[in-house]
Amino acid sequence: MSPALDIRHLTVVYRTERGPLEAVRDASLRIEPGQTMGLVGESGSGKTTLALAALGYLPAGGQVIAGEALIGGVDMTSLSRAGRRRMWGSQVALVSQNPQNAFNPSMPLGRQLDEVGRRRLRLSRGDARRTTLAMLEKVAMPDAQGVVTRYPHQLSGGMLQRCALAMALMADPRVLILDEPTTALDVTTQATILDLLEQLKSEMDSALLYITHNLGVVAQVCDRVSVMLRGEIVEEASVDRLFAHPSHAYTAKLLAAVPRFDPDAPPPPGQGDEGASAPGAQPPAGAGPQPAGAHFLELRDLVKQFPGGEGLHLFRRRPQLRAVDHVSLWAARGTTLGLVGESGSGKTTLAQLVVGLKQPDMGEVDMAGERLPGLAGSRRRPILRQIQMVFQNPDASLNPRHTVGQAIGRPLRLLQGMDRGAAHAEAARLLEAVRLPTGYLDRYPGELSGGEIQRVAIARALAARPQLLVCDEPVSSLDVSVQGALLDLFKRVQLDEGLAYLFISHDLAAVQTLSHRIAVMYLGALMEYGEAARVLRPPYHPYTEALVSAIPTPDPAAVHEAVLRLRGGPSNPADVPSGCRFHTRCPRFLGDICRQQEPPWREGDGDHHVYCHIPLEELLALQKRPEPPAAGAPPSAEAQEV
Amino acid sequence: MAWFVLRRLALVVLTVILSSILVFGATHVLPGDVATMVLGREATQQARDNLRKELGLDRPLVVQYGSWLSDFAKGDWGTSTSTGEDVRTVTLQRLRNSGMLALVAFLMYVPLGIFLGAVAAWRRNSAVDQVISVVSLAFIGLPEFVTAVFLILLFWSTLHWLPPSSDIAPGTSFAGAFRSLILPGLSVALTSLAYVIRMTRAGTIETLDTDYVRTAYLKGLSTPRVLFAHVLRNSLLPTVTVVAAGVGWLMGGLIITESVFGYPGLGRLVLFAVQRRDIPLIQATTMLIVVIFAVANLAADLIYGLLNPRIRLR
Numbered sequence: 001m002s003p004a005l006d007i008r009h010l011t012v013v014y015r016t017e018r019g020p021l022e023a024v025r026d027a028s029l030r031i032e033p034g035q036t037m038g039l040v041g042e043s044g045s046g047k048t049t050l051a052l053a054a055l056g057y058l059p060a061g062g063q064v065i066a067g068e069a070l071i072g073g074v075d076m077t078s079l080s081r082a083g084r085r086r087m088w089g090s091q092v093a094l095v096s097q098n099p100q101n102a103f104n105p106s107m108p109l110g111r112q113l114d115e116v117g118r119r120r121l122r123l124s125r126g127d128a129r130r131t132t133l134a135m136l137e138k139v140a141m142p143d144a145q146g147v148v149t150r151y152p153h154q155l156s157g158g159m160l161q162r163c164a165l166a167m168a169l170m171a172d173p174r175v176l177i178l179d180e181p182t183t184a185l186d187v188t189t190q191a192t193i194l195d196l197l198e199q200l201k202s203e204m205d206s207a208l209l210y211i212t213h214n215l216g217v218v219a220q221v222c223d224r225v226s227v228m229l230r231g232e233i234v235e236e237a238s239v240d241r242l243f244a245h246p247s248h249a250y251t252a253k254l255l256a257a258v259p260r261f262d263p264d265a266p267p268p269p270g271q272g273d274e275g276a277s278a279p280g281a282q283p284p285a286g287a288g289p290q291p292a293g294a295h296f297l298e299l300r301d302l303v304k305q306f307p308g309g310e311g312l313h314l315f316r317r318r319p320q321l322r323a324v325d326h327v328s329l330w331a332a333r334g335t336t337l338g339l340v341g342e343s344g345s346g347k348t349t350l351a352q353l354v355v356g357l358k359q360p361d362m363g364e365v366d367m368a369g370e371r372l373p374g375l376a377g378s379r380r381r382p383i384l385r386q387i388q389m390v391f392q393n394p395d396a397s398l399n400p401r402h403t404v405g406q407a408i409g410r411p412l413r414l415l416q417g418m419d420r421g422a423a424h425a426e427a428a429r430l431l432e433a434v435r436l437p438t439g440y441l442d443r444y445p446g447e448l449s450g451g452e453i454q455r456v457a458i459a460r461a462l463a464a465r466p467q468l469l470v471c472d473e474p475v476s477s478l479d480v481s482v483q484g485a486l487l488d489l490f491k492r493v494q495l496d497e498g499l500a501y502l503f504i505s506h507d508l509a510a511v512q513t514l515s516h517r518i519a520v521m522y523l524g525a526l527m528e529y530g531e532a533a534r535v536l537r538p539p540y541h542p543y544t545e546a547l548v549s550a551i552p553t554p555d556p557a558a559v560h561e562a563v564l565r566l567r568g569g570p571s572n573p574a575d576v577p578s579g580c581r582f583h584t585r586c587p588r589f590l591g592d593i594c595r596q597q598e599p600p601w602r603e604g605d606g607d608h609h610v611y612c613h614i615p616l617e618e619l620l621a622l623q624k625r626p627e628p629p630a631a632g633a634p635p636s637a638e639a640q641e642v
Numbered sequence: 643m644a645w646f647v648l649r650r651l652a653l654v655v656l657t658v659i660l661s662s663i664l665v666f667g668a669t670h671v672l673p674g675d676v677a678t679m680v681l682g683r684e685a686t687q688q689a690r691d692n693l694r695k696e697l698g699l700d701r702p703l704v705v706q707y708g709s710w711l712s713d714f715a716k717g718d719w720g721t722s723t724s725t726g727e728d729v730r731t732v733t734l735q736r737l738r739n740s741g742m743l744a745l746v747a748f749l750m751y752v753p754l755g756i757f758l759g760a761v762a763a764w765r766r767n768s769a770v771d772q773v774i775s776v777v778s779l780a781f782i783g784l785p786e787f788v789t790a791v792f793l794i795l796l797f798w799s800t801l802h803w804l805p806p807s808s809d810i811a812p813g814t815s816f817a818g819a820f821r822s823l824i825l826p827g828l829s830v831a832l833t834s835l836a837y838v839i840r841m842t843r844a845g846t847i848e849t850l851d852t853d854y855v856r857t858a859y860l861k862g863l864s865t866p867r868v869l870f871a872h873v874l875r876n877s878l879l880p881t882v883t884v885v886a887a888g889v890g891w892l893m894g895g896l897i898i899t900e901s902v903f904g905y906p907g908l909g910r911l912v913l914f915a916v917q918r919r920d921i922p923l924i925q926a927t928t929m930l931i932v933v934i935f936a937v938a939n940l941a942a943d944l945i946y947g948l949l950n951p952r953i954r955l956r
Contacts, residue, residue, distance in 0.1 A: 057860065089862030101853035104872050106951055115871075120862045151951040167861070 002073060003030040004207035005037075005054065005092075005175045010067035010077075012046075012053045023049040025231040026067070029209075031175070031224075036201060036208040038218035038239070040254065041228035042479045043450070047211045050228070051177050053077065054209075055092060056084040072174045089120045093168035097180040099160035103152040109163055110148025116170040135166035138203075140196060157343075158189035162196070169204070177209045182217065186342045186506050188566055190217070191550035195565065197221050213479045216258045216552035219243060227251045239556045257481040258554040259509035263537040268336065268491055268514055295330035295366075296500055297337070297354075297468060302327045302363035304349050321574040323349040325524040326363075331517060333368075333467070336494065336501040338515030338532065340508055340547060344573055346524035347504045351470050354502060355389050367468065385415045388461035392473040394453035398445040404431070404456050405441035411463040430459040433496065434489060451482035455489065462497060470502045475510055487513050508547050512536055517607075520544045523573055523581050530608035539619035541610045542588040580613065588614060588622065646953065650943050654936045661932040662714075666707050669921050714929065720922035724915075729926045733911065735812050737893070737930060740907040742816050743900075744892035746827035751835040752885055758835075759842025759881070760874065766847055775843075778836035790829040790902040797825060809904040826903040830896060834888060841881040849877035879949055886942030893938075894931030 012024040024046045031037045041047050052058050054069040056076040068075040071092050076084060096102050103112055110132060117128030129148070136144035139162040152160060161181060168176055178197075182190035198221055201208065210222055218225055218239065225242045227235040227250065235248040246252040305320040323346045331337035339347050352358040354365055356376030365372045367386070373379050391397040398407050408427040412418045418426060428438040434455040445453050454474060461469055471490070475483040491514060494501060505511050511518060512532065519529035520543060528541035535544065549564040566585045577584045583594035590613055599613045610616060677690040677699070694700050698709065713720070719729040758778070762771040781789065798806040808822035849855060850873060858872040897909040908927060915923035947953045 055860065057856065085859075085862055085864070087862075088860045094857075094860050096853055096857070098853060102857045104854045104858070104876065106875050106949060107871070115858075115863060115867075116861050119864070119867060153952045164857075167857075171862075 003070075004033045004035075004072065005029070005031040005209060006070040007050070007054055008068050008070070010050065010053060010069055011065050012049050012058065013063050013065050014049075015061045015063070023062070023231055024053065027228075027231070027233045028067075029226055029233065029236070031207040031209060033174070033207050034201070034205040035224065036210055036222045038222035038225040039209060039211045039228060040213065040215055040218055040225055042213055042254075042481055045228045046231040047228050048179055051094075051179055051209060051211055054175075055094060055177065056087070057094075089116055089173070090171045091173055092175040092177065093171070093173040095161070095164045095168050095176070095178045095181050098184050099157050099164055100152065100184075102164055103160060105152055108149055108151055109155070113148070113163065113167050113170065116167055120171050131170060132166070135170050136163070138169070139163075139166045139200070141166065156189070157185050158193060161185065161189075161193055165193075165196070165200070169200070169206070172204070173206055175209065176206045177211070179211045180213070181210075183212065183214070187508070187550045187552075188342055188506075188546060190552070192565055194220050194552070213481075214258065214552065215243075215254050215480070216554040219554050219556045220552060227254065243554065243556055254481060255554060257484040259480070259483065259487075259507070259513065259551075260554065261509040261512060261536075261548060261551045263512075263533070265512065268494075268516065296333035296368055297331040297502070298364075298366040299327060299329045299350075299354065300364045300366065302350065302353055302365070303361045304346075304353055304358060305361050322524045322576065323573060324353065324360075325576075327521070327524075327526055328363075329519050329526070329529065331500050331502065333500055334494065334498045335516040336503050336514045338511035338518040339502065339504045339521060340506065340511050340518060340544075341521035342506055344523070345521040346573070347506075347521055348472055349524075350521070351389070351472050351502060351504055354468075355387055355470050356384075381415070385464045386467045388464050388466040388469055390454070390457050390461050390469060390471045390474045393477055394450050394457055395445070397457050398453060398460070400445050402444075403441065404443050404445070404448075407445075407456060408441075408460050408463050411460060415464045427459075427463070430462055431456075433462065433493065434459045449482075450478050451486060454478065454486060458489065458493065462493065462499075465497075466499065468500045468502065470504075472504045473506070474503075476505060476507065483510065490514055507551070508536075508544075509551050520547070523576055525581060526609075526611065527582060528608075528610045530604070531606040534604060534606045534608035538623035539604065539610065539616045540623055541612055542586050542614075542619075543582050545623055546587060580611075588619075590614065646947055647944065650940055654940050657936045658929075658933055661936075662711055662929060663707070665925055665928050665932070666710060669925055670703065710925070714925070719926040722915075722920050722923050724918035724920040724923070729922045732923070733908070733926045733930060736906060736908045736911045736927075739810070739819075739905070740893045740896070740909070742819055743823055743826055743830070743896065743905060743907055744889065746820075746823045747830040747834070747892055748889070750827055751831035751838060754831075755835045755838025756842050756878065756881065759839040760846050760869070760877075762839065762843045763846030763850060763877075764869070771843075774839060778839045781832045782836040784833075786829060786833055786898045787902050789832050790826070790899055793825050793829050794902075807904045809906060812906070822903075822905070826896075826899050826905050829899050829903075830892065834892075837884060837888070838881060841884050842878065845877035845880045846873060849873050852876075875949060879946060882945050882949065883942045886945060887935075887939050889941070890931070890935035890938040893934045894927075 007027060007029040010024055010027045011022065014021045014023055027046075027050055029037065029039070029050075039047050039050070049058070049062065052062070053064055054071070054076060056079060058064070064077040067077070069077050071087060074087065074091070076087065076092075079087070103109065110129065113132040113135070114125070114128040117123040117131045118125065121128070121131070123131060132148060133144050136147060141147055141159065141162050147155065147159070147163070155163070164181075182193050185193065194217065197208075201221070208221075210218065212218060222239050224236065224238050226233045227242075227248060229250050235242070235246070235251050237247070242251065243255065246255055302324050303322065303326055304324040305322050307320065325346070327350060329337060339350065341347050349358065353360050356372065356374065356379055359374035367383070370383070372383060376384060402410075405424065405427050408430055409423040412423040412426050413420070424441070427441060431438050431440055436452060436455050436459070440448070440452070440456070445456070448456065474490075475486050478486065487510060490501065490503075493499065501514065503511060503514050515532045517530065518532045518535040520527045520535065520541060522543050527543045528535055536548075540548065546564055546566045564587050566587065579593075579595045579597050580586070580599045583589055586594065593613050597613070599611050602610045602612060602616050604610065604616050610619070612619065614622075677693045678685070681689055681693060698706060717730060719733065721727070722729050722732065725732075758774050762774040765771050794806045797804040804825050805822055806825075808826050810819045810822050855868060855872055858868045863871075894908050894912070896907060897913050899905070900907040900910040901913065908931065911923070912927045912931070914920075915927055
């Protein structure tokens with residue numbers, strides 16, 4: 001059988017101001033029909049350039065100077081624009097990273113999908129629409145009839161990515177290129193899209209090229225994997241071979257960087273020896289329950305509402321969207337409180353309430369025994385200094401016109417009253433603390449990589465000598481390999497500086513490595529919280545269970561275990577379901593009781609709280625994995641301890 | 643969408659009311675006493691007081707404002723103090739003329755500007771783009787009266803094609819006035835053309851670089867299909883706002899162009915009213931222009947909402 005995609009010794013060069021830049025060097029890659037090839041590498045390794053060259057859609061300045069890219073035996077690199085256009089859509093299709101940007105914002109989705117049928121397959125209007133609906137069914141799109149009339153901004157990222165898949169597959173292309181199709185999505189959504197891809201693969205004979213920086217994802221959907229480093233393909237092997245015996249050192253490094261979810265991993269240091277890490281007025285906080293009010297950070301019954309709803313509300317009250325709905329949490333000095341949930345769960349709003357960017361409608365934030373005013377503007381200066389924040393998007397969180405030295409020096413001079421010389425010396429020390437060379441002081445953010453900028457952002461936050469660092473998805477936009485290094489850095493900084501973290505992420509694996517306590521949020525409310533070791537192993541709340549099973553496993557053998565998935569997409573925060581707000585998506589939905597009654601808070605060992613109608617013992621029995629040696633173990637909390 | 647429209651409408655009403663206070667206030671702090679202006683310096687104090695009473699000028703300012711506004715809303719715009727004509731008749735007559743000129747200019751520069759802007763973006767950094775940019779920038783830089791005089795020299799003095807003066811008689815039909823409208827229209831169009839070109843070019847370049855245009859191409863759509871179905875509708879959003887808001891200026895702000903060509907439009911009437919300190923005429927013309935601007939901006943917002951589902955369906 002001839003390969004569907006055959007890239008032979010391809011070299012791609014970009015013309016830049018500093019001369020030609022080789023983005024892809026002598027790369028070869030073959031995919032047979034029906035096969036899936038993973039193309040893995042860090043950002044800047046040339047994965048996307050290779051794909052665009054195969055598509056014949058290189059950006060201006062890009063040029064193939066050697067080699068060829070054959071799709072069904074036709075060399076894309078030597079075709080005219082008109083020739084390539086005949087290939088696009090029918091022979092080769094692309095699904096790109098950010099579904100929200102991949103659709104025309106001012107055209108209903110149905111019409112955008114119909115275009116393939118109308119213009120490529122020359123179907124009549126009615127036939128095109130029927131094909132569209134059939135494809136949407138195929139990608140398991142709920143309410144396909146409704147979706148075709150909607151605009152892109154009215155759909156969630158996961159739903160849009162389903163549309164993108166349906167559109168790409170409409171003309172049954174020989175080759176489908178997926179460029180980081182799940183990187184911009186929540187872990188839970190990523191899991192459902194990967195499930196879908198796996199299923200589609202078995203139904204069609206298109207060849208798939210799956211580009212990603214995350215090896216964990218590759219294990220689930222790919223047959224073979226190519227690893228790319230600085231423009232070259234350094235290793236190519238079957239998935240099983242690659243994961244079992246990586247032959248290139250770089251592959252091994254990428255494998256090691258994949259965050260692994262392991263509830264038995266040792267807890268992060270710092271817990272329980274609070275007196276040593278941060279000598280202060282606080283009494284040492286033990287692992288056991290504490291009297292209320294004694295914790296370093298205490299959030300009590302926080303509520304934040306936003307006006308929501310559509311249309312005119314002349315006579316009725318405008319419905320209120322509760323982004324944060326009666327949330328109480330605490331964290332001990334020098335420890336990490338991990339906050340997990342999908343987008344729209346209210347994590348970021350909660351962080352903004354703690355930092356004082358938003359005024360709570362109800363409830364209090366206490367720190368070190370002091371009640372904090374709602375807004376940062378009315379907080380005392382020492383308090384402002386003590387709470388600092390690290391944001392998700394490193395590119396946007398530093399002023400591009402300030403050098404690293406200026407960015408770090410500013411809080412030193414402003415909040416600590418240092419003079420220029422002292423600030424410079426301290427900034428250098430802080431750079432060392434985040435493991436960056438002091439020579440970076442004179443660089444601008446534009447000259448640094450995403451991971452390096454995030455290190456600078458951490459140094460800038462540390463400059464104020466805070467006691468609490470609020471981190472809102474600080475590693476989510478970074479490559480997996482960079483994520484690991486940053487999480488290590490967070491861990492070390494916590495030990496060195498005795499900091500408490502409020503660490504927010506949609507990725508349980510990332511939260512796990514740092515957290516002493518974990519809280520799980522859904523639609524503004526807590527579902528489960530407690531000590532990390534308790535939250536991360538059964539009995540879980542069903543939502544936590546789904547989050548855990550959504551983590552991609554970097555192990556091809558483990559992939560095909562029974563997995564638990566959430567039903568449907570995230571609910572609308574303006575329309576919180578009755579009873580248990582999670583019942584519409586709960587994989588362990590019981591029936592009317594979930595629909596009608598709010599569940600009780602069930603208490604387990606170690607300050608463990610689960611908001612569910614199902615008793616903990618039953619949850620444990622449902623969730624206990626059949627481990628070979630202890631297959632017959634009784635489903636009790638004690639058994640789990642051993 | 644209903645909410646969106648109502649909110650915009652409320653803003654229009656508020657704008658007009660605030661402007662009416664400004665207009666009324668401004669015309670009352672103008673130096674000079676109305677009674678003295680009407681009766682002359684030799685009039686007795688008694689006669690002036692009587693006239694003030696007759697005109698209601700002895701009442702508190704707020705009461706005067708209220709009755710002025712209600713008269714205005716009812717269509718009683720007063721009598722011109724300089725010509726004795728009915729202000730409403732004259733103003734509406736001029737409004738019609740301004741509308742004709744605006745229409746001619748609009749039809750000249752909007753389609754052409756969008757076309758040239760899209761071409762410049764499509765052939766970005768090419769010679770075509772450079773020429774379009776330089777020429778259109780030159781017309782932005784040239785003052786309106788220079789362009790106007792240049793057009794008169796070319797089309798009247800040299801070619802003898804079109805009349806130099808556009809002083810049409812009141813009530814001339816559009817067809818009858820058409821020849822007189824070409825030169826002033828062209829002069830206005832040349833100045834505005836560059837703005838439309840530059841807005842369209844910037845918007846189109848931005849849109850051409852988006853992921854969804856790449857998606858459209860990679861679906862295998864033809865270039866014209868991509869341009870018309872996916873690029874233009876999104877890239878014209880900022881242009882639409884600028885163009886629609888510019889209608890207000892076309893209707894009431896062409897004082898210089900109208901003066902050079904002697905065209906009896908609203909702009910020249912404002913100038914005339916101010917020179918003569920003709921208070922009722924100043925009030926009527928400025929209020930009319932305020933309303934035109936407010937409505938033009940409302941139209942811009944509504945068109946924007948229609949083109950942009952993210953606003954319409956919020």
